[in-house]
Amino acid sequence: MTDTEKTPALGYTEKYPDHYYHEEDQDVGYHEEEPYLNYDEDDPDLDYIEEPLDDAPLEMIGAGSCGSVWSCNVPDSKWFRHVIKREDRSSNRSIVKEYLMHQRIQWPPRFHSFSVPVNYDLIGKNDDAFWKDKLERFGEDYQPCYALVSDRIPAFPRSVREEIVKRYCPPELRSTILNSRSNDACLMRAYLGRRKMPQTEEDKPKRFVGFSLRNYPLRADQMEEMGLDTEIYAYAMADALAMLHWDKGIDANDVEFVLAPPTLYTYGVPHDSDIIGKHKVWLLDFDLCQDMSMDEAGVNQAVEAFFRNDPYYPRPYTSSTDELDPLWVVFKKQFLRTSEILLRACHTNLPGLWVDKIEKTSKTIVKKRLKGEC
Ligand SMILES: Nc1ncnc2c1ncn2[C@@H]1O[C@H](COP(=O)(O)OP(=O)(O)O)[C@@H](O)[C@H]1O
């Protein structure tokens, strides 16, 4: 046992009482819970599909291999708080599948520690009522396609964008970044599993390759520099993975975790910071998630997904294989604890097996890296 493991860390509930589960969930059987809607059903904003559409232009605020993601940056517009994810970037990826996964994941929204944007609707290619008013608002040459309508994860305000640019953007790019509209859609990926590598002068890239505030890849050392609480993000990710694996039977392949402001309807007290303001950990992008079985094969699948994903999760070993990384220890404790609550008496060996396999694989990776083999 390492020193970090011997030190009794405060549990999540003690340290962040406001961020734990919806209080009724603590002792009540999860599957008997009524779905819990976290918004005011009388809010007129939710009638946006039935209401006459405003004509403010839609803008692409994100894109991946599956879809382009559109919203409206005019605050009065009904689409300001929502996004349309179009299935228009790869024929191998399916929005219908994402819709089914998203629905499964979002109800009931039981955790306070992370948020999932609410997904409202799946739009078909032949849904004329939807497309007829909207196609021209995408620009020329856009065709009807499958699409999802979800809550927009709010972008960080200008003051935060300026701060990130001041800290991390090369001076010669600063004004371009701050004046480009595409960088207004600023979310930050929470890369707890990445730290700045020590660089020699020779290693330093001679020319800068790029900088974007969209999905800005925020490393653990940058979070620490800004006084952000990396432990609370580790708790959030541990809860999210435990929920996806054991409660939903989903491997979490290719999901994303971003830091971004809360919406009006996000429940759980948001985290606060002098530098980046009020924010939550958001979980998104479910189109590559797969079902997993509740056995060792399923655990192997989930372990693969863990390492294949971008470095959101803390890693057990980083620069040496002597000691477990303290942030991993925090993550692991929370993962095991939440898993136990979710699984109750079933499959109770699986979370421990998952942890063992992650630690073993991480050790092998670091050993290889130290030998220069990867
Ligand atoms: N609900 C949302 N609110 C705000 N931005 C979003 C939302 N969904 C996606 N995005 C942005 O669009 C990008 C691409 O969307 P994503 O779902 O990851 O597509 P893909 O499946 O093609 O990777 C995301 O990385 C994120 O920056």
Ligand SMILES: [Mg+2]
């Ligand atoms: Mg994506």
